[in-house]
């Protein structure tokens with residue numbers, strides 16, 4: 001209590017300066033934490049100003065975030081810079097002015113955030129609270145609500161709970177005492193049925209035909225595994241969403257979901273239960289045609305469509321390799337006598353990073369440690385006559401991290417912060 005009391009005092013003081021004449025705009029880079037923090041700030045300002053609008057400077061496309069806005073009735077609108085003149089004052093939460101081009105030149109009166117401090121101090125804000133040691137801005141806002149003796153309504157409490165949950169990956173990735181206590185307190189007021197509904201909003205309606213393709217094409221592979229072919233997809237994220245779905249099927253030890261993503265590239269997304277090293281399997285199946293690798297439970301391979309022999313369908317090519325390839329020895333291979341302990345670090349790195357990025361969209365992201373350690377090793381050229389490409393393709397990381405989280409939309413940049 002005492003540790004944050006000066007902050008609460010500052011907030012109280014700031015609240016006294018609010019004027020009924022002023023129209024406020026809260027700008028956010030929309031993700032669950034930002035949306036929740038904006039709702040909380042709006043609640044704190046309620047009845048003390050003429051109007052408060054919440055505006056987002058990015059698009060929202062993730063199904064769970066769309067569900068959050070919809071079920072919690074969050075009044076967020078797209079920011080239109082030409083309307084800036086209709087506001088007297090601006091606030092930003094869960095971001096700082098230097099984070100986004102649309103925020104850069106706006107004179108903010110209030111900044112509350114938990115991302116790292118800016119390179120140069122921000123001048124001009126009446127209330128400035130940036131604490132990188134906190135797991136979520138929603139946790140900071142919870143402390144303010146408590147200090148101001150505001151009991152959050154169920155929808156606000158649910159939003160903040162979801163904000164904390166998302167930013168900390170349910171306390172698996174980050175989150176300290178402040179976040180934990182905030183979470184406990186908010187839980188008393190939140191609507192758990194709505195929270196569950198949001199958590200379960202993993203798919204968009206327009207993705208359903210892909211699932212139908214996945215079920216129709218599903219074939220068993222090497223005993224307890226399976227593969228599904230989705231054909232052309234607009235983004236490899238969709239392959240990730242479908243592959244993640246299959247991890248819920250008990251008895252399926254691993255799944256490979258593949259399709260043709262942009263630019264004639266075949267992408268194979270692997271998910272496993274950990275009973276076998278799926279990263280090594282991805283490597284074994286596709287190392288010689290593109291980039292392939294990952295971790296024990298997550299992996300990814302990418303190769304150009306041109307690597308598929310003439311007269312063979314890409315799905316046959318993928319299946320044949322999945323069924324017949326043997327794992328490569330982890331120790332030195334004849335073609336590369338200087339080999340370290342890992343096979344083909346260069347390829348592994350790109351694919352492992354991509355696999356890690358994919359994982360950001362799942363509830364339990366794997367650590368990036370493997371990818372990083374591979375990165376630190378010198379890249380070794382693989383001598384192979386079958387190689388199509390000398391250099392591993394850098395696959396685009398999946399946008400969805402809540403944090404982490406796809407960047408055509410809100411998550412793309414920061415979903416996982």
Ligand SMILES: [Mn+2]
Nearest residue numbers: 033094137167
């Ligand atoms: Mn945040």
